[in-house]
Amino acid sequence: ISNKSFPQMELPPRPALFDFNGVSMTRYFTDNWENVQNFKARPDDIVIATYPKAGTTWVSYILDLLYFGQTCPERQASIPLQKRVPFLDISLPSLPTGKDLADQLPTTPRLIKTHLPVQFLPKSFWEQNSRIIYVGRNAKDNAVSYFHFYRMNSAVPEPGEWSTFLRSFMDGKVVYGSWYDHVNGWWEKKQTYSKLHYMFYEDLIEDCGREIDQLCSFLGLSPSVEEKERIKTAVKFDNMKQNQMISFTTVKYMNQTVSPFLRRGKVGDWKDHFTVAQNEEFDEDYKEKMKNPTLKFRTEM
Template sequence: MCCRCVLISGTTWVCYIMDLLFFGKTCPERLTSIPLHERVPFLEISRTSPTSEYVQKGRDLLDQLTTTPHLIKTHLPVQFLPKSFWEQNSTIVYVARNAKDTAVSYYHFCRMNYCMPEPADWSTFLQNFEEGKVSYGSWYDHVSGWWEKKQSYSKLHYMFYEDLSEDTGREMDQLCSFLGLSLSAEDKENVLTRVKFDNMKTNKMSNFSTIHHMDQTVSPFMRKNDSVSLGKVGDWKNLFTVSQNEKFDEDYKQKLKNPTLHFH
């Protein structure tokens, strides 16, 4: 079995949940000795090591995994996934987040991640985001493409970040059902405790503080806590101006055309 986590938002949160679901009890030593980005390799990553001695590639990290099933994360749009995903009948979990919060989160991520293109100022970044001129392209095409794939590919579970924030336990139950996993009440509570914002933010194995190209003095990797979710739902209200919001809403009506796909 090979599980692919295709994430446009909530990457670390959902990867950590899935890692705990599969290996939290059987390989507990992983939690304190192996960073999450090594336990769940990033498929399309290609970066130089801190000493510049080698180039670290996602496929190489995947080949080094000793656990089964393999958990892999990617941000790729559906049309760019390797054919092997479909040929191997892989189990896929996709997580989408509402467009405005995605834009804000993406902006701050680009500010602190030196592997990402320089985002310039917020106004410029937002314009580029609306036009799909950012890494991985248009948010509208991304979420719609995977939503449409879900209709024909039964081994794809489509999740919404806001639902996960609203009731993590409920969404985790649905995820377990999809993955064919069964948790005791005690095990479920243990996972829910570990994936709380405060616990993940202070955990060096999950907060990405060990990655040299992320400058968390510019912007923390885990920025906000609304006491419920990993990252704040509705944070866009703190950055969008009134005119930006009005323009974005008009653009949204034109570009998100699938009547069956609804976001909070």
């Protein structure tokens, strides 16, 4: 059957990268810019902010279960996560924008995800004193995960070979710009904005229960021991991978036969991708760009 009989299946052409106020972007994340910037936040909104492929889906799902896992079980079974926790920045042809989905959320609190660097977050979130959860992931694993995501996602440019993509990543010439600027910008914000909880992907892998406890204390939640166990089981990587409401299988611009949206979910996967020379060069570059000595990532465990 040709695509013509199913026009809704047509994938948009891969977009071009351009410099947007100092950050590399594509039009699918800037077309709705003014509306996104004018988003009306509420004091009880919770923002999940990350650099792409740093554990966004994982933490979104944890939060969704913490707040609505028991009160709205039917939500879990029938509504894909990307509608329960909309992606504020996105604006793709023939789909509702992330901003519209966020506006239409029936839940309290509203859970909203973004990949925006700190300077681009809509001002109303700061004005309303909304809570923000930032998740950071070590640069090497983040680069590898982003490479595979680029391969399967037609809303971003073609990645080229791994070596080409790694160079682009190091130069900040990928969608959402420099990993260094992103993780550092949000880390600095944490020093002055008390409603920001900064988490690490590696800590979640090491002890998910402990991280859920810390999230609960930040959010003022006190789920029962049983409830926490239930959540811990649901958010195990393999369980999420099997869960069609979580694994983005319904998203038409992602080709999961090229690479699954939830791929490996581990620390140290970079060792299967980096050559010795790439690793040495990356480490040198990292020393130069990672200016903040208080922000530390683990590349192995």
